[in-house]
Amino acid sequence: MTSTSQPGAGPAPTASVPRERNTTLPGLIAKIIFLGIVLAIGVYAVPLLIHYKMWMWLAVMVAAVVLIFAIYLTKRFIPGKYLFPGTAFLTVFLIIPVVLTVSYSFTNFGDGSRSSKEDMIAAVESESFKRTPDSPIYTMAVGVAADQNAADGPFTLFLISMDDADQTVLAGRHGQALAPWDGDAPTVADGRVTAVPGYQLLTPRQINTAYAELQAMDVAAPGDGQAAIKPQTPTQAYQGKVTIKYDAAGDRLVSDAGVVYPNQTVGTAQCFVAPDGKCFQGKSWLQNVGLKNYSRLLTDSGIRTQFLAAFAWTLVFSLASVCLTFLLGFFLALTLNDERVRGQKGWRAFLLLPYAIPGMISLLIWSQFFNKDFGLINQLFGLDVNWFGDPTMAKIAVILVQLWMGFPYMFIVCTGALQSIPGDVKEAARIDGSTGLSTTFRIIMPLLLISVAPLLVASFAFNFNNFNAIQLLTQGGPSLSGQFTRGGTDILISMIYKQAFGGSGTDFGFASAMSVLLFVLTGVLAAVQFRITKRLENLT
Amino acid sequence: MSASAPLAQLHRHTAGSRKRWWVEVGWRYIIGIVMVLIVGVPVLYIIGVSLDPSGSTTASSVFPSKITFDNYAALLGGDKGPFGRWYLNTLIVCLVVTVLQILCSALAAYAFSRLRFTGRRVGILALLLIMMFPNVLAIIALYSMFTQLGEAFPIFGLSTIAGYVLCLMGGALGQVWLVKGTLDSIPQSLDEAAIIDGASHFQVFSRILFPILIPIIATTAMLAFVGIISEFIIGSMFLKSADSMTLAVGLYGLLQGDKTGNYGVFAAGAVMVSVPVVVLFLFLQRYIVGGAVAGAVKG
Numbered sequence: 001m002t003s004t005s006q007p008g009a010g011p012a013p014t015a016s017v018p019r020e021r022n023t024t025l026p027g028l029i030a031k032i033i034f035l036g037i038v039l040a041i042g043v044y045a046v047p048l049l050i051h052y053k054m055w056m057w058l059a060v061m062v063a064a065v066v067l068i069f070a071i072y073l074t075k076r077f078i079p080g081k082y083l084f085p086g087t088a089f090l091t092v093f094l095i096i097p098v099v100l101t102v103s104y105s106f107t108n109f110g111d112g113s114r115s116s117k118e119d120m121i122a123a124v125e126s127e128s129f130k131r132t133p134d135s136p137i138y139t140m141a142v143g144v145a146a147d148q149n150a151a152d153g154p155f156t157l158f159l160i161s162m163d164d165a166d167q168t169v170l171a172g173r174h175g176q177a178l179a180p181w182d183g184d185a186p187t188v189a190d191g192r193v194t195a196v197p198g199y200q201l202l203t204p205r206q207i208n209t210a211y212a213e214l215q216a217m218d219v220a221a222p223g224d225g226q227a228a229i230k231p232q233t234p235t236q237a238y239q240g241k242v243t244i245k246y247d248a249a250g251d252r253l254v255s256d257a258g259v260v261y262p263n264q265t266v267g268t269a270q271c272f273v274a275p276d277g278k279c280f281q282g283k284s285w286l287q288n289v290g291l292k293n294y295s296r297l298l299t300d301s302g303i304r305t306q307f308l309a310a311f312a313w314t315l316v317f318s319l320a321s322v323c324l325t326f327l328l329g330f331f332l333a334l335t336l337n338d339e340r341v342r343g344q345k346g347w348r349a350f351l352l353l354p355y356a357i358p359g360m361i362s363l364l365i366w367s368q369f370f371n372k373d374f375g376l377i378n379q380l381f382g383l384d385v386n387w388f389g390d391p392t393m394a395k396i397a398v399i400l401v402q403l404w405m406g407f408p409y410m411f412i413v414c415t416g417a418l419q420s421i422p423g424d425v426k427e428a429a430r431i432d433g434s435t436g437l438s439t440t441f442r443i444i445m446p447l448l449l450i451s452v453a454p455l456l457v458a459s460f461a462f463n464f465n466n467f468n469a470i471q472l473l474t475q476g477g478p479s480l481s482g483q484f485t486r487g488g489t490d491i492l493i494s495m496i497y498k499q500a501f502g503g504s505g506t507d508f509g510f511a512s513a514m515s516v517l518l519f520v521l522t523g524v525l526a527a528v529q530f531r532i533t534k535r536l537e538n539l540t
Numbered sequence: 541m542s543a544s545a546p547l548a549q550l551h552r553h554t555a556g557s558r559k560r561w562w563v564e565v566g567w568r569y570i571i572g573i574v575m576v577l578i579v580g581v582p583v584l585y586i587i588g589v590s591l592d593p594s595g596s597t598t599a600s601s602v603f604p605s606k607i608t609f610d611n612y613a614a615l616l617g618g619d620k621g622p623f624g625r626w627y628l629n630t631l632i633v634c635l636v637v638t639v640l641q642i643l644c645s646a647l648a649a650y651a652f653s654r655l656r657f658t659g660r661r662v663g664i665l666a667l668l669l670i671m672m673f674p675n676v677l678a679i680i681a682l683y684s685m686f687t688q689l690g691e692a693f694p695i696f697g698l699s700t701i702a703g704y705v706l707c708l709m710g711g712a713l714g715q716v717w718l719v720k721g722t723l724d725s726i727p728q729s730l731d732e733a734a735i736i737d738g739a740s741h742f743q744v745f746s747r748i749l750f751p752i753l754i755p756i757i758a759t760t761a762m763l764a765f766v767g768i769i770s771e772f773i774i775g776s777m778f779l780k781s782a783d784s785m786t787l788a789v790g791l792y793g794l795l796q797g798d799k800t801g802n803y804g805v806f807a808a809g810a811v812m813v814s815v816p817v818v819v820l821f822l823f824l825q826r827y828i829v830g831g832a833v834a835g836a837v838k839g
Binding site for chain 2: 024027045048049051052054056057077078079081082083085086087089090092093094095096097098099100101104109332335336338340341347349350351352353354355356357358359360361364365366367368369376380404412416461465467468471472493496497500501508511512515518519522523525526529530
């Protein structure tokens with residue numbers, strides 16, 4: 001990665017790209033097959049995506065197919081052929097998610113607010129459907145005209161009231177009221193319809209498959225326009241009615257019992273408010289809330305304090321991880337990188353062990369070692385420390401584990417850097433009267449820092465969002481009283497994870513706003529990293 | 541013993557030289573031994589726990605009371621979840637993601653290193669900047685994107701290996717920088733000669749440059765592979781069904797599900813995951829150290 005070895009520093013690199021020769025026959029065939037597969041996938045996927053109304057994925061799909069054809073069928077932009085695969089993945093699974101996260105941060109997106117207002121009202125109304133007291137229960141058979149596909153309908157419900165001694169067969173179709181069957185006489189056995197001329201009856205399995213559709217059928221109850229018939233089980237139906245209705249004029253929900261749920265703002269978003277002041281059934285709908293998530297984050301003192309505390313600990317955690325691992329690694333490199341120490345390769349190989357073990361394994365193992373009652377640490381040293389029960393001790397444990405896992409990397413990096421410092425530098429220092437220690441601190445350390453600084457910054461940036469180091473070890477715990485999401489060792493990313501996917505209700509919108517702040521912080525970090533690594537110099 | 545400098549040999553049997561040996565060299569061994577203990581005791585201990593049939597560490601002894609392979613048998617027998625499946629899933633995910641990532645990165649690195657086009661400089665800059673944002677930061681959007689995708693295409697939904705692999709491909713260009721650095725150090729006259737001989741760009745890349753790149757690619761692939769073994773955050777969010785889990789998610793669940801302090805089975809799993817990786821590391825040590833110094837990051 002030295003700038004001196006860069007090609008293209010010579011004259012007019014553009015001219016040095018000769019034209020590509022004509023494609024060979026196997027190459028052509030491969031290309032045709034490849035483009036054919038792409039087209040086939042596109043043709044298969046596009047109607048499905050339209051059916052599911054997934055506009056974002058549809059746009060991605062169409063753009064991908066069009067771009068692949070434009071890039072690989074023509075010779076207009078050769079670099080595109082090499083850049084496209086990685087860039088496409090990067091765009092779809094990194095850039096788009098980032099953009100989406102930003103857009104979520106202006107909404108109340110969450111568990112209780114995924115759907116549109118209309119869908120939410122429809123769901124509430126259908127869930128409020130209750131059996132009318134003393135109304136009949138019917139045995140149910142579901143028929144489809146014999147010339148139709150049994151799975152597709154349209155369905156006819158053949159019902160017989162269990163209270164009806166005459167066993168009159170009633171028929172219900174979507175959009176029609178339940179009425180006595182006027183077709184050819186059906187066969188009735190045990191109070192239930194078992195065959196209807198011209199119709200095929202669905203098996204219980206078929207009924208199960210079509211259950212959602214059957215539930216959605218609009219069959220008015222006889223004699224009561226308000227009530228309706230719904231399947232209760234695959235073999236029974238009942239009469240009931242919607243007990244909570246949406247009142248469009250007042251933009252509110254009204255229940256049969258007379259309870260009114262007005263549309264008001266609770267927290268950051270609107271919902272139908274129950275008498276207890278909370279959202280009805282905890283539900284709301286997806287809506288734009290502007291900057292309310294951000295203002296909540298920045299002005300709600302409880303939340304702001306938690307966010308800042310997590311930020312501070314994130315900084316301390318990353319800094320301590322880098323500094324301590326570096327100091328230990330550097331010290332070991334100085335100690336063991338001495339020609340009088342025998343078996344250097346052996347020491348080095350053994351001390352590399354924590355770096356070689358997969359990180360998640362080490363973290364899970366250490367999470368057991370710090371157990372208060374049967375952990376190795378307390379046993380070995382005869383201690384009785386409740387490591388993960390106390391915020392301070394938990395932080396110390398986290399850092400200790402980081403140190404154990406991280407020092408080998410610094411050790412090998414420092415050893416490499418030390419070996420590249422010319423011997424005559426030390427020689428000159430000695431001749432100038434410098435003693436061992438002062439040579440180390442005044443001459444060697446500055447030289448070494450220059451070469452490892454970029455790695456230290458990269459390591460800091462890595463730890464800044466090192467979710468594993470927290471989640472696998474302490475799960476962010478111990479929980480702190482009065483802090484609803486942040487635990488004693490939570491860094492920002494693990495706190496956001498909890499906010500978004502933790503047990504206590506998911507609030508994606510608010511968690512997204514936190515993520516956006518974390519983007520900004522990571523961006524600042526990236527800018528610093530950019531400057532320090534001076535990678536810009538390499539960009540020829 | 542001191543090194544064989546003639547001067548040191550001359551004074552070997554004086555008390556002063558022994559003291560000097562301790563001051564100059566001996567303490568280095570002590571530090572080395574202390575570090576070996578710090579590194580080695582936890583590792584030995586976990587191996588011991590994995591062999592101890594009680595799987596219990598409440599015993600006062602640090603050494604296993606009895607050595608059996610019960611924990612390994614229990615693990616492979618599927619008592620605590622489909623461990624074999626997790627292992628296989630992890631291998632598939634790591635292999636596929638590593639190969640695709642390296643391929644995408646190598647292709648892009650070739651374009652950035654060898655081809656000249658407008659927007660190249662801006663492209664490299666943008667890429668460097670973007671890659672500093674791990675896609676776990678956008679985890680909420682990824683979650684809802686894949687929930688949706690899974691409705692239309694169940695094989696790419698949550699709790700599927702394919703969807704998980706796709707999601708990890710957000711880091712497809714993660715290795716561009718290392719590969720480009722190596723490519724830049726290969727003289728361009730090499731591929732120009734091939735082009736004059738009638739090779740296409742792709743042939744130059746696949747037949748001439750790629751073979752030269754194999755050492756650095758092997759190193760970055762190895763580090764990427766081991767890094768992906770430890771991927772947990774996206775996995776824990778995506779892979780909910782036991783059969784779709786990776787080792788990271790499965791073993792985490794195994795520990796969370798058992799708070800009794802009996803982690804013999806987990807320890808057996810840890811050993812079985814770590815041993816192949818550690819052996820690989822020892823064999824490739826030279827390359828990995830080189831890759832680490834060049835800035836490759838392992839998870």
